[in-house]
Amino acid sequence: MTRMAEGIEFRLTVPSLQISLGEKIALIGHSGCGKSTLLDILAMILQPTSAGAFRFRPEKEAPPIDVVKAWSQNDLNFMGDLRKHRIGYVMQTGGLLPYLTVRDNINLSRQLLGMPDDGTVEELAKNLDIARHLNKHPDLLSTGERQRVAIGRALAHHPSIVIADEPTASLDPIAARKIMALFIALAEELNITVIIASHDWKHIKQLGLRRLAHRTTQNSAGTVTETKVTG
Numbered sequence: 001m002t003r004m005a006e007g008i009e010f011r012l013t014v015p016s017l018q019i020s021l022g023e024k025i026a027l028i029g030h031s032g033c034g035k036s037t038l039l040d041i042l043a044m045i046l047q048p049t050s051a052g053a054f055r056f057r058p059e060k061e062a063p064p065i066d067v068v069k070a071w072s073q074n075d076l077n078f079m080g081d082l083r084k085h086r087i088g089y090v091m092q093t094g095g096l097l098p099y100l101t102v103r104d105n106i107n108l109s110r111q112l113l114g115m116p117d118d119g120t121v122e123e124l125a126k127n128l129d130i131a132r133h134l135n136k137h138p139d140l141l142s143t144g145e146r147q148r149v150a151i152g153r154a155l156a157h158h159p160s161i162v163i164a165d166e167p168t169a170s171l172d173p174i175a176a177r178k179i180m181a182l183f184i185a186l187a188e189e190l191n192i193t194v195i196i197a198s199h200d201w202k203h204i205k206q207l208g209l210r211r212l213a214h215r216t217t218q219n220s221a222g223t224v225t226e227t228k229v230t231g
Helices: 035-042 067-072 076-086 102-112 120-127 143-156 173-190 201-206
Strands: 002-005 008-016 024-028 087-090 161-165 193-198 210-218 224-230
Touching (some): 076 087, 087 143, 102 120, 120 143, 120 173, 143 161, 143 173, 173 193, 201 210
Parallel strands (some): 008 224, 024 193
Antiparallel strands (some): 002 008
C-alpha cells in the first residue's frame, strides 16, 4: 500500500502473513507506522495499491474466498456482504450511534442481518458489565462503558473475525487492561479470530496474543518511509 503526503511516500508491505482461525493477534507499533492502514486492509475496507494473494476462510470447513479476485472485479456488493456477515470492527472512539440506546447499538449488526432476538445482546451486556445501561443513550456513559458497548456490538453477530484499532487507547491503564481482558475472554469463548492494534505490548503479551513483526525504515533522502509486516 503506497500513499503520498507532503512530498513523502509512505509504503506498507506485507510479504507474508498467515492467521489461523480463532487466533489472537497483536499489531504493536508507534503512531504513523501503518497499523490502522493494515487493519483496514485486513477488514477489507481498504483496497491496497497492489496485492498478490489474499484468501479469507470464514469457517474451518469452508472454501477460501479470493479477496484479490473480488477487488479486481470491483464486486462491491459481495465485499459489503462479506464484511457485514463475517467481520466486526472496534474503533478507537467506539463509533456508537448517539440516537440509539445501548441495547440498539449492540443489536445493530444483528438487526442488519435479520438475526433473531435470542438473548445474545443481554448476555453480552451482562458479561461486559453494562447490563444496567441497556436502555440509556451513549452520552450518559463513561468512555470505558462506551468502549464496552462497541466491543459488544462487534461481537454480537458472531463474526469470523473482530478487528480492533487501539480500542482502549483513550482509557486509563487500569480500565484499559480490564476491558481488554474481557474482550479477549469473550472472543475466546466464541472462538472468534481477533486482530488488535495496541501500544501496550506488556499487557498484550500477558493475554497470550501473538505479535506481528514489523520494521520501519526511511531512505537516505527522507522521501520514502516503508513499514514491512510479517507473521
